[in-house]
Amino acid sequence: MSHQYRWRTDFDKFVLTYNFERRRGWRKSDSDEDWNFYWANVHNVKQLFHPDSGTRLGDHQVVNHFPNHFELTRKDTLVKNIKRYRREMERESSADPSKVKVPEIIPMTYVLPIDYSLFVEEFRRFSNQTWIMKPTAKAQGVGIFLINKLSQVKKWANRWSSLSAKDWSVLQLHDVFGARTALCNFSAR
Numbered sequence: 613m614s615h616q617y618r619w620r621t622d623f624d625k626f627v628l629t630y631n632f633e634r635r636r637g638w639r640k641s642d643s644d645e646d647w648n649f650y651w652a653n654v655h656n657v658k659q660l661f662h663p664d665s666g667t668r669l670g671d672h673q674v675v676n677h678f679p680n681h682f683e684l685t686r687k688d689t690l691v692k693n694i695k696r697y698r699r700e701m702e703r704e705s706s707a708d709p710s711k712v713k714v715p716e717i718i719p720m721t722y723v724l725p726i727d728y729s730l731f732v733e734e735f736r737r738f739s740n741q742t743w744i745m746k747p748t749a750k751a752q753g754v755g756i757f758l759i760n761k762l763s764q765v766k767k768w769a770n771r772w773s774s775l776s777a778k779d780w781s782v783l784q785l786h787d788v789f790g791a792r793t794a795l796c797n798f799s800a801r
Contacts, residue, residue, distance in 0.1 A: 615637050616637055616638075616639065617635075617637055617638045617639070617648045617649065618638075618639055618640070618641035618643075618646055618647045618648050618649075619632045619638055619639075619640060619641065619647060619648065619649045619650070619651070620640065620641045620642070620643075620647045620649075620650050620651075621650070621651040621652070622651075622652050622653055622656050623651060623653065628651060632651075647673065648672055648673060648674065649673075649674050649675075649676075650673070650674070650675045650676070651675075651676050652675055652676060652677065654677055654681070657675055657676075657677040657678070657679070657681075658679065660675065661678075661679045686748050686749055687746055687747075687748045687749075687782040688723045688748040688777075688780060688782055689748075691718060691721045691723070691782065692723075694717070694718055695718075698716075718784070719784045719785045719786070720734060720738075720784065720785040721782060721783070721784045721785075722734070722782070722783045722784075723748070723780055723781075723782055723783075724745075724765070724768070724772070724780060724781045724782070724783055725769065725772035725775070725780065726780075727783075728765075728769065728772075731765070731783055732762065734785075735762055735765075736762075738785060741760075741785055741786070742758050742759065742760050742786040743758070743759040743760070743783050743784065743785055743786055744756065744757075744758055744759070744783070744784050744786040745757055745758075745759050745765070745768075745781050745782070745783050746781060746782045746783075746784075747779070747780075747781055747782075748777075748778065748779075748780045748781060748782055749778045749779070755781075758786060759783065765783070768781070
């Protein structure tokens with residue numbers, strides 16, 4: 613028995629439409645309601661999930677974004693949410709010792725400029741280490757560089773008063789060959 617899947621998109625990108633069209637059992641839907649997969653831009657997903665829209669996804673419907681996706685896709689908010697999850701799990705495990713402690717899965721991370729003084733303290737403790745600085749809202753390696761001297765960060769500090777939150781940076785201890793890397797090889801995006 614073959615399944616019929618209906619897809620829709622609000623992008624006119626060849627690579628996207630070509631991949632949908634070549635799949636056996638997939639057909640394009642022009643309907644606002646009769647679809648299984650909707651490849652939508654962020655603005656349309658926000659409208660779709662807005663409480664006033666009255667739209668609710670069926671069990672058979674999937675979209676490529678979700679509300680508040682930036683909580684996981686921005687480096688600063690991803691770190692914030694992982695740290696909050698870790699605290700909640702540790703709080704629960706302290707009440708019940710049989711629960712396993714949550715392993716540390718991210719390197720030491722600071723959001724600049726708000727964590728600058730904390731970062732300076734930690735940098736002095738690990739002064740012979742390399743740190744990696746990444747813009748919070750850019751992708752594909754844009755704006756990433758390595759830090760091994762505090763003066764390299766200080767030159768950015770002069771601009772922080774004029775920066776909006778989208779222009780902040782994340783600084784992480786760059787633990788290339790350490791145990792944490794061997795376990796999970798994770799850094800904030």
